Ligand SMILES: O=P(O)(O)OC[C@H]1O[C@H](OP(=O)(O)OP(=O)(O)O)[C@H](O)[C@@H]1O
Ligand SMILES: NC(=O)CC[C@H](N)C(=O)O
């Protein structure tokens with residue numbers, strides 16, 4: 001899951017984009033980038049690392065201009081090389097720079113046709129660079145110069161027809177303006193904000209509403225699935241629906257894990273959704289474990305805390321913060337390799353022994369994906385003296401790969417793939433394990449916006465909303481991105497060129 005941001009302002013935007021990216025850091029910890037536009041030239045700084053490490057004062061000084069876009073990356077296609085950090089740039093037509101959150105499901109096919117039909121070369125293995133070239137190729141077809149808003153919308157319309165998968169996009173076109181659009185299923189989030197500074201209107205788009213809050217923009221609305229937003233450099237806003245059959249299918253995993261609780265996505269408060277997940281799971285525990293002997297409810301920080309508190313309330317049991325989180329260790333799930341993820345759990349969390357000693361504890365996590373966290377946490381609870389250790393997951397069993405921007409490419413890496421609850425329970429060493437039902441999860445999120453009729457739930461259900469994902473594609477994805485394949489790729493990465501990078 002990456003984070004994207006774009007601002008058309010009237011004063012320098014470098015600091016606001018930096019601040020917004022910092023607030024979106026939880027969506028990608030691997031790389032960060034900002035492109036600003038000054039006097040018809042793009043200024044770029046991107047590199048691997050956290051926002052605070054990538055942008056030093058000297059880079060910020062060079063990122064001049066009152067328009068810009070930014071990106072924090074969690075790689076889900078291509079490699080982790082700095083050359084695949086975003087935004088990407090093409091010089092023709094006009095000069096375009098683009099940042100993308102999501103994953104394309106037909107990247108290989110369109111890369112081939114891009115070359116055959118348009119002689120466009122893509123210099124990395126990133127699907128986002130392909131997407132940029134598709135957009136560029138379509139903008140090139142417009143007859144008029146300068147481009148009208150209609151030309152922009154026609155290009156996005158064509159992009160929707162060519163590209164499949166998940167994509168929330170922000171792009172800047174030299175001499176024109178900022179374009180933002182969301183795929184026809186609205187799988188990845190994108191929202192629009194506005195503010196007035198000294199009587200001048202400024203616009204911002206961002207993956208999550210928290211980014212708008214952080215830099216003082218008022219939330220206007222979510223960008224609709226399939227819709228494109230065009231803001232020219234005079235701050236004129238144009239919007240149009242560019243998809244033939246748009247239908248909102250937001251990724252339910254955003255609500256389970258990815259997004260910040262203080263964000264609203266498609267009108268749903270992420271925090272309220274998590275509280276509701278806790279309430280529904282609490283009810284299930286009461287129903288199915290009616291004679292339970294739980295003494296205390298303990299969250300596995302950080303994402304599960306809101307659900308865990310509500311489970312404790314529903315069960316009428318005390319809630320205790322039995323694990324302390326080291327605030328200097330990031331999210332483990334979005335770290336790039338299993339070795340690093342495993343190592344980080346114990347560095348990140350430590351038990352307060354008194355909360356475990358001689359107690360039957362119910363640990364709560366938002367989700368169990370590879371089982372890396374739960375296995376070690378249960379061990380730690382026992383080492384701290386717990387008598388019995390139960391585990392509850394606020395999401396159902398994650399059984400299927402994700403193809404839309406979450407790095408779960410291989411079913412075999414998922415602990416619940418092909419296993420029933422008892423077996424998983426044994427593997428992680430718990431005395432009891434309970435998962436949320438998918439219907440309850442859906443109801444918990446839909447409670448915040450009953451207009452959402454369907455969610456993208458593939459990791460739980462195996463149903464992929466874009467309709468183009470079959471076993472052959474999943475096998476192909478696994479061959480590209482499983483742990484083993486990534487390990488092989490690391491060597492090749494070293495040979496990657498870092499083009500367009502001013503700021504090393
Ligand atoms: O079963 P696994 O493969 O371990 O993945 C699931 C775990 O990873 C995430 O935590 P993470 O440390 O990434 O972030 P958090 O601090 O936001 O909970 C998530 O909240 C679960 O705890
Ligand atoms: N998680 C994402 O949104 C990643 C975007 C893009 N597929 C990349 O790997 O850079």
Ligand SMILES: [Mg+2]
Pocket residue numbers: 300301302303304365366373
């Ligand atoms: Mg966690």
